[in-house]
Amino acid sequence: MASLPTQNELRQAVLARRDWAVERLGGWVRHGSVLGQELSAQEYVADIYEEIGFASRFETIDPDAISGLPGYSPVDWSYKNRPNVVGLHDPASPKGRSLIMNGHVDVVSPEPSSLWTSDPFEPRIVENEENGETWMYGRGAADMKGGSVCCFWALAALRDMGFVPASKVILQSPIEEECTGNGALALCANGYTADACLIPEPFAESILRRQVGVIWFEVRIVGKTTHVLGTGAGVNAIEKSWTVIQALRALEAETNGPERIPEPYKGIDHPINLNVGVISGGDWASTVAGECVTRFRFGLFPGESLADLRARVEKCVRDAAAGDPWLRNFPPTVEYVGFQAEGCEFDADGDFGKALRSAHSSWRGSEPGQESMTCTTDARFFNLYYGIPATCYGPASRNIHGVDEKVSIDSMQRVAEVMSSFVGDWCGLERLK
Ligand SMILES: [Zn+2]
Incomplete structure (x- = not known):
């Protein structure tokens, strides 16, 4: 095995690739890969894989093939023309430990985009801003195309120095991290496995130690439509939905009660969040709304059961309906579409955790933080x-899922430095032939 490059050599090689990395990230952000529109962003990243010497492959997702697997989330949409993409580095006689570097391609909607300072899918770079660093604004710049680019950046820098990983490395660009995780699940089911998985989610150069679970559900309420001239004879489904929202807020408060919060989450204010994400009801300003569907996101702690949470939600909705004269006779229905994700933990003291922590400390002079996250990721x-031990380690970000999302380019550079050392240590390096 070739001797490893020195830290100073790595620093120079990473620095020399900075403009390239920024340019590729900006180009990728322009492909606004919201749910159902991922294809051109996937084609774009497949080209980057090839550019850094990886063989790209498009992998279609067959929901029938994965719907019986643990971790699957039900959907009511199609997977047509929505492939995952992988990039393979597969040496004939691998020596080190194999590695997956996984970064989801999907981004959440930027709406209301009119509130952004500039077009969310047009990258905007501001130098010497927060912390004196350079930041790129754009939906997906931080969550999480920026993190993925850190992986490409590190691998490109090693390649520039004449090195490639001595073991198998699989780059993964799954769809649907933001709504189901079915993209990552399909890749695992298709046999893309390795000795470790690094997911560069934008968690500020900290390591993910544990994450909560997430469920999505929708509550459908029927009312009684009538012309507003006789409003008293109608029942407004939109207004009735408020009864259910309030009841679920009480369930949320109970779930965050001090006695229910496990030790690692005790220091976090309100770790389990209920979100009223979408409400669709009625269809005419002069008609009493006859139907309302509300879509919610709720959480659970690692180790808790999805079935138990679903039962608590359904009981809560049932009890709320029982106290209402209309809903008692026309009970709301609860359906599950999207995330049915368990919480999970990462062993930061295992071989992978130790190697990643040591790569970080060698550059930064101290141990990385270890976070208990109140969201989910594909690591589960x-x-x-x-x-496969999996954790997150990626750049600093602001306003992910919000207006004016941004990623620190300087933080990305630091992450690329750490990754270049980590890949050298975990995979080993050999001379590029
Ligand atoms: Zn993400």
């Missing part, structure tokens, strides 16, 4: 169902 599939 690897950790829970495929025996």
Whole structure:
């Protein structure tokens, strides 16, 4: 095995690739890969894989093939023309430990985009801003195309120095991290496995230690439509939905009660969040609304059961309906579409955790933080169902899922430095032939 490059050599090689990395990230952000519109962003990243010497492959997702697997989330949409993409580096006689670098391609909607300072899908770079660093604004710049570019950046820098990983490395660009995780699940099910999985989610150069679970559900309420001239004879489904929202808020408060919060989450204010994400009701300003569907997101702690949470939600909705004269006779229905994601933990003291922490400390002079996150990531599939230790380690970000999302380019550079050392240590390096 070739001797490893020195830290100073790595620093120079990473620095020399900075403009390239910024340019590729900006180009990728322009492909606004919201749900159902991922294809051109996937084609774009496949080209980057090839550019850095990886063989790209498009992988279609067959929901029938994965719907029986642990971790699957039900959907009511199609997977047509919505492939995952992988990039493969597969040496004939691999020596080190194999590695997956996984970064979801999907981004959440930027709406209301009129509130952004500039077009969310047109990258905007501001130098010497917060912390004296350079930031790129754009939907997906931080969550999480910026993190993925850190991986490409590190691999490109190693390649520039004449090195490639001595073991198998799989780059993964799954769809649907933001709504189901079915993209990552399909890749695991298709046999894309390795000794470790690194997911560069934008968590400020900290390591993900654990994450909550997430469920999505929708509550459908029927009312009684009537012309507004006789409003008293109608029942407004939109207004009735408020009864259910209030009841679920009480369930949320109970769930965050001090006695229910496990030790690692005790220091976090309100770790389990209910979100009223979408409400669709009525269809005419002069008609009493006859139907209302509200879509919610709710959380659960690692180790808790999805079935138990679903039962608590359904009981809560049932009890709320029982106290209302109309809803008692026309009970709301609860359906599950999207995330049915368990929480999970990462062993930061295992070989992978130690190697990543040591790569960080060698550059930064101290241990990285270890975070208990109140959101989910694709790390759960690897950790829970495929025996692959998986964690997140990525750049600093602001306003992910919000207006004026941005990523620190300087933080990305630091992450690329750490990754270049980590890949050298975990995978080993050999001379590019
Ligand atoms: Zn993300």
